[in-house]
Amino acid sequence: MSSPLPAAVVRSLREIVGRGHLITEPDRLVVYESDGLTAYRVPPRAVVLPASTEEVSRVVAVLHAANIAVIPRGAGTGLSGGALATAEGVVVGTARMNAILEIDASNRLARVQPGVINARLTEAAKPHGLYYAPDPSSQSTCTLGGNVAENSGGPHCLKYGVTSRYVTSLTVVLAHGRVVSLGGAGADPNASLDLVGLFVGSEGCFGIATEIEVRLLPIAEGVRTLLGIFDTMEAAGRAVTSIMGIGLLPAAMEIVDNATIRAVEASVFAAGYPIDAGAALIVEFDGTEAGLDADADRAEACCVQEGASAVQRAAEADHRAALWKGRKKAFGAMGRIAPDLLVQDATVPRTRLPEVLVRIAELGERYDLKIANVFHAGDGNLHPNILFDRLDLDELDRVERASKEIMALCVEVGGTITGEHGVGIDKRDYMPLVHGPEELAAMAAAKAVFDPDGLFNPDKVLPLRTQGTEPAAGAEA
Amino acid sequence: MTERVTTSLSDVVPEEALSLPSTDWGRFGPGANVVVCPSNVDEVAATIRWAGATGTRVVPIGTGRHTEGNEPSGDFLLLSTSRMASVQIYEPGDLTLTAEAGLGISALSKVTAENRQWLPFDPVDFPRRSLGGLGAAGQTGPLWTGYGELKNHILGMTVVCGDGRFLKLGGRVVKNVAGFDILRPVVGSRGALAVITSLTVRLFPRPVVDRLLVLEAKSLVDLVGPARAVAMASVLPASIVLVRERNVCQLLVRLHGAAETADADQRTVEAAAGVPFVAVDGGSARVLADSVRDIGGESDLALHAFVLPSRLRELLAIVNDMVDLNVCADVYRGSLRVSCAPEADADEIATRVRHGMERVAEDVVVERLPRGSTHSLGTSRVRSDAVLELERGVKRVFDAGNVLWDGRP
Numbered sequence: 001m002s003s004p005l006p007a008a009v010v011r012s013l014r015e016i017v018g019r020g021h022l023i024t025e026p027d028r029l030v031v032y033e034s035d036g037l038t039a040y041r042v043p044p045r046a047v048v049l050p051a052s053t054e055e056v057s058r059v060v061a062v063l064h065a066a067n068i069a070v071i072p073r074g075a076g077t078g079l080s081g082g083a084l085a086t087a088e089g090v091v092v093g094t095a096r097m098n099a100i101l102e103i104d105a106s107n108r109l110a111r112v113q114p115g116v117i118n119a120r121l122t123e124a125a126k127p128h129g130l131y132y133a134p135d136p137s138s139q140s141t142c143t144l145g146g147n148v149a150e151n152s153g154g155p156h157c158l159k160y161g162v163t164s165r166y167v168t169s170l171t172v173v174l175a176h177g178r179v180v181s182l183g184g185a186g187a188d189p190n191a192s193l194d195l196v197g198l199f200v201g202s203e204g205c206f207g208i209a210t211e212i213e214v215r216l217l218p219i220a221e222g223v224r225t226l227l228g229i230f231d232t233m234e235a236a237g238r239a240v241t242s243i244m245g246i247g248l249l250p251a252a253m254e255i256v257d258n259a260t261i262r263a264v265e266a267s268v269f270a271a272g273y274p275i276d277a278g279a280a281l282i283v284e285f286d287g288t289e290a291g292l293d294a295d296a297d298r299a300e301a302c303c304v305q306e307g308a309s310a311v312q313r314a315a316e317a318d319h320r321a322a323l324w325k326g327r328k329k330a331f332g333a334m335g336r337i338a339p340d341l342l343v344q345d346a347t348v349p350r351t352r353l354p355e356v357l358v359r360i361a362e363l364g365e366r367y368d369l370k371i372a373n374v375f376h377a378g379d380g381n382l383h384p385n386i387l388f389d390r391l392d393l394d395e396l397d398r399v400e401r402a403s404k405e406i407m408a409l410c411v412e413v414g415g416t417i418t419g420e421h422g423v424g425i426d427k428r429d430y431m432p433l434v435h436g437p438e439e440l441a442a443m444a445a446a447k448a449v450f451d452p453d454g455l456f457n458p459d460k461v462l463p464l465r466t467q468g469t470e471p472a473a474g475a476e477a
Numbered sequence: 478m479t480e481r482v483t484t485s486l487s488d489v490v491p492e493e494a495l496s497l498p499s500t501d502w503g504r505f506g507p508g509a510n511v512v513v514c515p516s517n518v519d520e521v522a523a524t525i526r527w528a529g530a531t532g533t534r535v536v537p538i539g540t541g542r543h544t545e546g547n548e549p550s551g552d553f554l555l556l557s558t559s560r561m562a563s564v565q566i567y568e569p570g571d572l573t574l575t576a577e578a579g580l581g582i583s584a585l586s587k588v589t590a591e592n593r594q595w596l597p598f599d600p601v602d603f604p605r606r607s608l609g610g611l612g613a614a615g616q617t618g619p620l621w622t623g624y625g626e627l628k629n630h631i632l633g634m635t636v637v638c639g640d641g642r643f644l645k646l647g648g649r650v651v652k653n654v655a656g657f658d659i660l661r662p663v664v665g666s667r668g669a670l671a672v673i674t675s676l677t678v679r680l681f682p683r684p685v686v687d688r689l690l691v692l693e694a695k696s697l698v699d700l701v702g703p704a705r706a707v708a709m710a711s712v713l714p715a716s717i718v719l720v721r722e723r724n725v726c727q728l729l730v731r732l733h734g735a736a737e738t739a740d741a742d743q744r745t746v747e748a749a750a751g752v753p754f755v756a757v758d759g760g761s762a763r764v765l766a767d768s769v770r771d772i773g774g775e776s777d778l779a780l781h782a783f784v785l786p787s788r789l790r791e792l793l794a795i796v797n798d799m800v801d802l803n804v805c806a807d808v809y810r811g812s813l814r815v816s817c818a819p820e821a822d823a824d825e826i827a828t829r830v831r832h833g834m835e836r837v838a839e840d841v842v843v844e845r846l847p848r849g850s851t852h853s854l855g856t857s858r859v860r861s862d863a864v865l866e867l868e869r870g871v872k873r874v875f876d877a878g879n880v881l882w883d884g885r886p
């Protein structure tokens with residue numbers, strides 16, 4: 001249970017953001033007790049919702065002067081507990097900082113506040129023939145600030161890359177409210193150390209991004225979507241390798257497995273995927289209309305060669321949406337078949353996918369757990385989703401052990417423990433699987449450059465031993 | 478001096494790792510106390526520790542050919558990765574390659590060409606750079622338009638820090654957010670943070686068609702309209718470059734893709750520019766692209782100016798009538814590289830150009846000057862105190878003892 005904020009702090013915060021934008025009532029704080037990873041819940045001491053860089057700066061200054069930790073928060077869709085509060089910390093949310101400040105079509109840039117929803121930026125850029133490329137599956141709800149903090153990816157990052165490729169400049173509020181501008185699209189990218197690149201992916205531990213400049217891309221002239229149906233996951237995995245092997249670079253390549261197909265088909269989101277299929281592979285090409293059919297033909301040949309029993313193709317938006325439906329609605333559908341879902345996120349070298357998928361299935365059997373795979377196959381970015389009931393403590397224990405083994409397996413074959421969801425609190429203790437003590441110490445030192453007193457998002461990302469702090473109070477796994 | 482240093486260095490690295498300073502090692506070659514060419518990471522670390530203990534600055538180099546910036550004033554050694562040049566892991570199916578830092582780009586390209594794969598970057602003199610030098614310089618070249626920046630395609634590195642610490646940064650996979658991205662500031666730091674000993678890079682399939690669309694005009698500014706129109710078109714070319722060399726002005730638009738795609742993109746480009754281009758394909762396109770890439774590579778003078786792309790015309794207007802200057806502009810970035818012919822008076826040219834550019838550009842970087850120039854190397858951009866403080870902090874993370882030379886202008 002957290003203690004109330006000192007009255008002087010409350011007064012100062014109210015003065016800065018206005019009475020209505022400081023939340024201290026316990027029943028309202030419940031909304032902020034977790035992010036998309038609901039296994040961890042800690043109600044914050046308070047939530048502050050500033051509206052500008054200046055307000056963020058003043059809010060941070062007040063809180064840090066009182067030695068109170070700040071937990072930045074966007075939409076709370078994170079899947080690693082990154083926006084989870086600490087009992088004595090205050091959440092600073094960006095919900096009111098949701099203005100698109102500028103679309104500079106002639107330089108293909110946009111400047112936004114951090115609370116802008118990812119999909120809204122693409123909508124706003126559309127009249128200019130432009131869009132924002134990184135497209136997390138949560139894009140209709142997650143914020144650009146959250147994307148920057150997590151260096152988020154998405155289905156189309158196979159061809160277009162992740163958030164860090166698009167961020168050209170940031171205004172950030174650092175410890176004690178210091179405001180710093182980093183980067184700039186018109187400047188020499190090597191004029192100073194790449195501080196923008198270092199800040200992206202810092203999971204709210206370095207400071208708060210309050211203004212973000214990103215590159216936009218021209219909307220592709222045409223799109224072709226293929227849906228290949230396979231008897232086994234292995235065959236679908238081989239098709240992915242074979243498509244890349246012949247030199248094609250699809251915009252997206254996504255796989256859903258049989259467990260997911262069954263969940264989707266049994267739900268209101270039924271997409272018409274055959275329920276006995278071992279896997280469905282979505283392959284999407286975009287770009288100049290003229291070359292798309294030839295690319296799609298070649299990809300289809302790869303699918304058939306690797307044993308696809310059927311391949312559908314779509315060019316029109318409605319038909320394409322239908323092929324994507326089973327992939328896009330997977331998470332929603334899984335909610336129906338188990339009370340809890342752990343969305344695991346790890347990356348392996350693409351060529352190791354078939355082998356890793358077999359071994360994950362074996363792990364599911366060994367731990368008697370239902371594991372459903374929905375993932376960005378082209379990047380080797382796996383999402384084994386473990387279905388469970390957290391009230392069943394024995395099952396919860398098996399989930400944790402299986403989850404750890406999945407991460408260890410991915411590391412063993414040359415991969416890593418998280419491809420896009422971040423470390424947050426969830427994977428903090430698994431960091432030693434991929435990084436040695438020297439690397440972890442260097443990361444801690446990098447955090448200290450931005451946040452010397454450890455007052456931004458404490459206890460996240462780095463194992464507590466590296467941070468030299470005590471375990472997060474109140475965190476329940 | 479050279480002898481004393483060499484003698485005690487030979488206690489920590491084998492004799493064959495030591496070389497005499499000379500111009501063979503690039504601009505800083507003659508001034509160095511000694512050149513050390515370790516054959517493994519342990520020798521790199523031993524050299525750096527030795528340097529720290531003896532107050533000798535370390536300047537990491539690949540071949541030394543592309544050393545830029547200011548030379549250290551006191552005792553310094555050149556640490557060359559040239560004897561660390563093996564390919565460690567190449568898995569064509571993953572489109573990734575891990576190699577030691579001293580591997581030359583041309584050697585790397587030979588290995589990857591067997592699988593029709595490549596590293597799609599084109600900074601000046603690309604094939605003669607080392608992989609580590611490329612990462613340390615962080616320069617992509619105009620192909621960033623179609624492929625993104627080099628820093629987005631360096632997946633992992635091993636480095637030795639200023640105190641001899643060995644760090645593994647990043648990994649071998651294309652998506653990786655396991656921890657803070659402390660690899661990123663090393664890219665482009667020109668050896669100021671750490672000596673890069675190996676890198677893992679993302680490769681790309683070689684395009685079926687490599688086409689260069691060429692448009693000539695009498696002056697650079699005549700080409701700005703078409704160039705900007707192409708940059709604003711619905712297709713994204715692999716690169717858009719405006720050049721003037723020996724008073725020949727050309728707009729070069731590079732298209733990569735399947736044959737049908739290249740044909741259709743060419744039509745889109747021509748419609749946007751409102752004029753037909755001359756198309757050059759395949760080997761001839763590559764030869765032309767390579768020669769344009771290397772414009773100014775041997776020049777005594779290298780000035781690099783940066784603006785937002787929409788203001789490129791203003792920058793070009795400054796150099797338009799100075800026909801003795803060679804110019805190469807990356808249209809999609811909004812940057813302009815200026816160099817001069819060997820016989821030209823580089824110092825006088827710098828005086829003429831620099832001031833005008835500084836009025837328009839967000840950054841003017843004087844990268845190279847003739848010896849004895851009255852100008853100084855450096856950037857016109859004033860970094861805020863806060864940024865400088867963060868940079869110093871990052872430097873301390875890697876090299877608290879300031880053993881590694883930060884010669885960035």
Ligand SMILES: Cc1cc2nc3c(=O)[nH]c(=O)nc-3n(C[C@H](O)[C@H](O)[C@H](O)COP(=O)(O)OP(=O)(O)OC[C@H]3O[C@@H](n4cnc5c(N)ncnc54)[C@H](O)[C@@H]3O)c2cc1C
Pocket residue numbers: 035036071072073074075076077078079081082083094114135136137138141142143144145146147148149150151152153154155203204205207208209210331420421457
């Ligand atoms: C159904 C679903 C699908 C998803 N699909 C994907 C996917 O395809 N790809 C992917 O990468 N992720 C995916 N995610 C994860 C999540 O949506 C992303 O991590 C997203 O970027 C989080 O944004 P947010 O606004 O919700 O941030 P939050 O969850 O609020 O915060 C995330 C982290 O960012 C920090 N933060 C937030 N704003 C700022 C700021 N302005 N400055 C500094 N730090 C800040 C927080 O402290 C926290 O550490 C998915 C999530 C769900 C629920």
